[in-house]
Amino acid sequence: MDQQKTHRTIRKFCDFIERSKERQAYSDFKEGINKGLQIAKNTFHENAEKFVSFDFDKSQAAETQRLQDKFNLIIDSIVVQEKPNHSQDHLDGIYAGFERSKELFGEFIKDFDNA
Numbered sequence: 001m002d003q004q005k006t007h008r009t010i011r012k013f014c015d016f017i018e019r020s021k022e023r024q025a026y027s028d029f030k031e032g033i034n035k036g037l038q039i040a041k042n043t044f045h046e047n048a049e050k051f052v053s054f055d056f057d058k059s060q061a062a063e064t065q066r067l068q069d070k071f072n073l074i075i076d077s078i079v080v081q082e083k084p085n086h087s088q089d090h091l092d093g094i095y096a097g098f099e100r101s102k103e104l105f106g107e108f109i110k111d112f113d114n115a
Contacts, residue, residue, distance in 0.1 A: 006048055006049065009048060010045055010048050012108065013104075014045070016104045016105075017040065017041040017044075018041075020037060020104055027089065027093075028086075028090040033093045033094070033097040033100065035090070035093070036093065036098045037101055037104075038097075039080075039094070039097070039098070040097065040101030044105075047074060050070060051067060051071070064109050067105075068106055068109060071102065080095070
């Protein structure tokens with residue numbers, strides 16, 4: 001896999017995430033969403049090689065679903081430790097951010113497929 005394609009893919013998904021973050025997160029929940037999206041972005045970056053080697057010339061629907069399932073599994077395996085300075089709203093927001101990142105990944109794959 002060429003390094004340039006990997007970097008472009010990472011950058012493109014990071015842009016998807018950044019555009020979805022709350023610009024003015026005035027609540028613990030919204031701050032949590034941003035934190036969850038950031039964790040998902042970092043997780044994608046760490047695991048990018050698992051996602052950039054796909055081939056849409058095969059079965060597009062099957063490959064898209066396989067990638068979505070793989071991303072969802074990775075995100076679902078993340079456990080956020082409760083910290084004294086995190087309210088329950090903040091923790092709920094983190095998990096909401098994880099769910100939003102799954103939706104964004106689906107949009108990313110569809111957009112990438114159309115490119």
